[in-house]
Amino acid sequence: MNDAALTEVFMNESKEIISNLESDIVTLEENRKDQEIINRIFRYFHTLKGSSGIVGFKTVYEFTHHLESLFDKVRSGDFDVDSDIIDILLESIDWIKSELFTDVDSDESAGKRHELTLRINRYTGKDAADSAKSENFMSEVGAYKGIGSGERFFRINAAFRDNIFFSGIDPLMIIEDLSTLGDVVHNNIQLKRIPDFFVLDPEQCYLTWEIIIRTACDEMKIRDVFLFVIDDNEIDIENVTDRYTDARQKSWGTEKKLGEILIEKGIINDNDLDELINLQGDKHFRLGDIIIQQGLASPRQVDEALQEQEKIKRKIEISTVRVESARLDNLINLLGEIVIGQASLHRLAEGMDEEESFVLNNALYGLDRVTREFQEQIMSIRMVPIGPTFEQFKRFVRDTARATNREIKLKIEGGDTELDKTVIERIGDPLKHMIRNSIDHGIEPADTRAAKGKPAYGTITLKAYHQEGSVYIDVIDDGSGIDAEKVRKKAVALGLLAADAEVSRDRVLSMIFQPGFSTADQVGDLSGRGVGMDVVKTNIEDLRGSVEIKTREGEGTLIRVKLPLTLAIIEGMLVSLGETILIVPLLSVIETIQVKQQDYRTVEGRGEVILVRGEYISLIRLDRLFGIEANCKEPWEGLIVIVESEGERLGIMIDDLIGQQQIVIKSIDTFITSSRSISGATILGDGKVALIIDIHGLVQEIKKY
Amino acid sequence: MKLEGDVSIKKVKQVYSVLKDELKSSKDVVIDMSGVVSIDAAIAQVLLSATIKAKEMGKELRLDGIPAGLNNTLALAGLVANTVQGGHE
Numbered sequence: 141m142n143d144a145a146l147t148e149v150f151m152n153e154s155k156e157i158i159s160n161l162e163s164d165i166v167t168l169e170e171n172r173k174d175q176e177i178i179n180r181i182f183r184y185f186h187t188l189k190g191s192s193g194i195v196g197f198k199t200v201y202e203f204t205h206h207l208e209s210l211f212d213k214v215r216s217g218d219f220d221v222d223s224d225i226i227d228i229l230l231e232s233i234d235w236i237k238s239e240l241f242t243d244v245d246s247d248e249s250a251g252k253r254h255e256l257t258l259r260i261n262r263y264t265g266k267d268a269a270d271s272a273k274s275e276n277f278m279s280e281v282g283a284y285k286g287i288g289s290g291e292r293f294f295r296i297n298a299a300f301r302d303n304i305f306f307s308g309i310d311p312l313m314i315i316e317d318l319s320t321l322g323d324v325v326h327n328n329i330q331l332k333r334i335p336d337f338f339v340l341d342p343e344q345c346y347l348t349w350e351i352i353i354r355t356a357c358d359e360m361k362i363r364d365v366f367l368f369v370i371d372d373n374e375i376d377i378e379n380v381t382d383r384y385t386d387a388r389q390k391s392w393g394t395e396k397k398l399g400e401i402l403i404e405k406g407i408i409n410d411n412d413l414d415e416l417i418n419l420q421g422d423k424h425f426r427l428g429d430i431i432i433q434q435g436l437a438s439p440r441q442v443d444e445a446l447q448e449q450e451k452i453k454r455k456i457e458i459s460t461v462r463v464e465s466a467r468l469d470n471l472i473n474l475l476g477e478i479v480i481g482q483a484s485l486h487r488l489a490e491g492m493d494e495e496e497s498f499v500l501n502n503a504l505y506g507l508d509r510v511t512r513e514f515q516e517q518i519m520s521i522r523m524v525p526i527g528p529t530f531e532q533f534k535r536f537v538r539d540t541a542r543a544t545n546r547e548i549k550l551k552i553e554g555g556d557t558e559l560d561k562t563v564i565e566r567i568g569d570p571l572k573h574m575i576r577n578s579i580d581h582g583i584e585p586a587d588t589r590a591a592k593g594k595p596a597y598g599t600i601t602l603k604a605y606h607q608e609g610s611v612y613i614d615v616i617d618d619g620s621g622i623d624a625e626k627v628r629k630k631a632v633a634l635g636l637l638a639a640d641a642e643v644s645r646d647r648v649l650s651m652i653f654q655p656g657f658s659t660a661d662q663v664g665d666l667s668g669r670g671v672g673m674d675v676v677k678t679n680i681e682d683l684r685g686s687v688e689i690k691t692r693e694g695e696g697t698l699i700r701v702k703l704p705l706t707l708a709i710i711e712g713m714l715v716s717l718g719e720t721i722l723i724v725p726l727l728s729v730i731e732t733i734q735v736k737q738q739d740y741r742t743v744e745g746r747g748e749v750i751l752v753r754g755e756y757i758s759l760i761r762l763d764r765l766f767g768i769e770a771n772c773k774e775p776w777e778g779l780i781v782i783v784e785s786e787g788e789r790l791g792i793m794i795d796d797l798i799g800q801q802q803i804v805i806k807s808i809d810t811f812i813t814s815s816r817s818i819s820g821a822t823i824l825g826d827g828k829v830a831l832i833i834d835i836h837g838l839v840q841e842i843k844k845y
Numbered sequence: 846m847k848l849e850g851d852v853s854i855k856k857v858k859q860v861y862s863v864l865k866d867e868l869k870s871s872k873d874v875v876i877d878m879s880g881v882v883s884i885d886a887a888i889a890q891v892l893l894s895a896t897i898k899a900k901e902m903g904k905e906l907r908l909d910g911i912p913a914g915l916n917n918t919l920a921l922a923g924l925v926a927n928t929v930q931g932g933h934e
Contacts, residue, residue: 337898
């Protein structure tokens with residue numbers, strides 16, 4: 141991996157870590173003694189520090205080291221989390237974010253870092269003088285006496301390469317990290333390696349530490365500290381617990397495994413092992429030592445077996461693999477090609493005689509099944525839980541609530557609900573705006589709430605769930621609700637609604653999604669500028685989703701977003717109009733009917749309509765809309781596909797129904813069509829391109845006329 | 846001499862140069878550490894080497910006003926007296 145690729149991986153990982161940190165810190169503010177969160181925050185800082193060092197973000201590396209030290213003390217119970225620590229943490233996160241992801245003013249940034257470091261040091265330095273770890277290093281004898289169950293001793297020899305100072309990694313910080321894992325009982329810096337002061341090259345590293353640490357951690361944890369330097373520096377880690385403990389404390393169970401490993405490797409056999417165990421008798425000698433003494437294996441072979449034993453103990457389980465999202469997109473594209481190929485084969489089969497067609501169709505049946513399963517698997521890889529997206533709003537709600545002098549709790553439900561990664565990536569901004577609206581326009585100040593008999597703190601709930609092949613996200617607040625009459629007046633004033641228009645309450649409420657609409661009496665810092673909810677709606681519609689609003693005055697508001705599970709593949713209905721094949725997303729299709737001539741009429745103000753079971757439905761002629769030559773000129777000559785969007789039904793005139801199949805959506809550039817009625821295209825089995833109708837866009841487009 | 850803020854590899858040449866002059870010209874060298882926020886291994890190494898040199902020259906190099914938060918770091922770097930066990934393998 142080259143430096144740029146490494147930095148990119150680091151940036152992506154950092155974003156994730158920072159988002160998790162923000163969420164955890166806000167949660168910690170409410171549950172200040174939650175050890176699990178405290179440990180997790182410590183680990184996040186530790187990871188961030190390590191990886192920032194390796195990619196050369198030295199200031200971030202150094203700064204996160206302070207944060208890690210702070211949290212080490214918190215998790216050790218040296219002091220409790222207070223609101224000042226929460227502020228320091230969140231401000232520190234902001235500093236890291238700006239340092240990593242924005243062009244920062246270096247002086248300003250350094251100033252802030254200094255200020256934060258001093259604030260952190262006030263905590264970490266508070267009890268430093270009394271800390272056993274800081275100054276009062278225990279003697280080896282003292283450590284030996286003090287050993288408890290589960291504690292180990294490790295000897296670490298760390299000789300750092302001479303040019304390490306230029307790699308962004310500070311050896312001293314690594315040694316400090318190590319010291320946080322336990323008690324340093326012996327610290328020896330080999331001064332012999334350091335040249336005479338007057339001929340010293342101060343930019344070269346001559347430092348070698350020999351450290352013995354008493355710790356409850358296992359070797360892996362010790363190795364983790366050196367993770368980023370172990371390959372190109374001389375780092376030797378040895379478990380020397382035996383030398384500090386009574387031989388009788390040793391575990392026989394693991395020693396036996398050593399014998400088993402050597403048998404598996406063919407170095408010794410069962411009989412040898414029996415004899416060796418006899419030799420051990422009750423003297424508790426180490427099996428490895430006896431094997432070497434007996435000349436059954438070389439020290440190197442025993443060493444290797446011991447290493448393997450350690451690996452077994454670690455039980456390393458690789459349960460996840462991080463994959464570049466572009467690779468998943470490629471997989472989807474390739475799958476699309478397979479689907480197209482299959483469609484070609486089906487088409488071929490249609491042209492064959494019955495016997496040949498039977499054989500091919502039979503073979504294709506099996507292929508179809510596997511392809512569908514393959515597709516489900518790939519799609520499942522693309523599905524990611526919405527939880528982390530929700531979690532990132534914790535910080536936002538906290539800060540926004542503070543800025544508006546409100547008390548607000550964010551409740552998250554259904555965080556494990558999965559959505560296509562593309563949808564997840566694009567839903568954040570609309571959700572943020574909806575939450576901002578809830579805070580700015582919905583949740584009342586504490587005193588107002590108290591006067592209404594509500595709890596002083598408002599609650600915003602983010603709730604996700606699957607229903608009928610779609611994903612729903614509800615943004616619910618228990619605020620003041622929306623005054624429909626006020627919305628109506630505003631809509632009339634803006635000319636969006638006629639003063640005497642008889643429209644439903646839902647329709648009135650939907651006005652808030654109109655461009656330029658705001659009922660805020662004053663333009664606030666957050667919202668009320670009249671931009672936002674229309675953008676929210678457009679963004680959601682771009683995701684082939686929809687948004688609706690429900691409100692009860694005085695009780696609260698619910699904004700419900702409906703989204704497709706995936707954007708990559710849909711079930712589509714293939715229909716023909718003359719020589720053109722179009723695709724109607726099956727999710728929008730209610731039914732396909734034939735109408736009688738007497739059920740067709742023209743209504744003033746609505747245009748052409750058809751009567752379906754007592755209900756008049758607007759008729760859409762796609763041939764006229766898209767300029768296509770259709771075979772059927774009148775509604776009763778062909779078929780009508782009844783579709784639904786946002787509760788509105790439309791009848792689309794088609795010549796014929798071809799069938800239904802899975803459609804791999806290919807995006808099309810706006811220079812090909814800017815029509816909102818087209819959401820994309822697909823390639824059919826015969827290689828022809830078919831356009832996919834965007835039902836929602838179609839409804840919007842029709843309304844314009 | 847006085848060190849301040851984040852003293853790291855970026856300032857190591859400067860610190861080294863001043864220390865060299867101090868060691869040559871002064872009897873004892875006192876470094877005011879009270880304004881130090883952090884130090885790194887490069888600076889620690891220079892201070893350590895200077896401490897040894899000062900001893901060899903029959904002088905004393907003393908770190909004064911060490912902030913409490915720096916104690917552990919300096920101890921691990923062998924710069925706090927009772928933990929300098931280096932050089933005696």
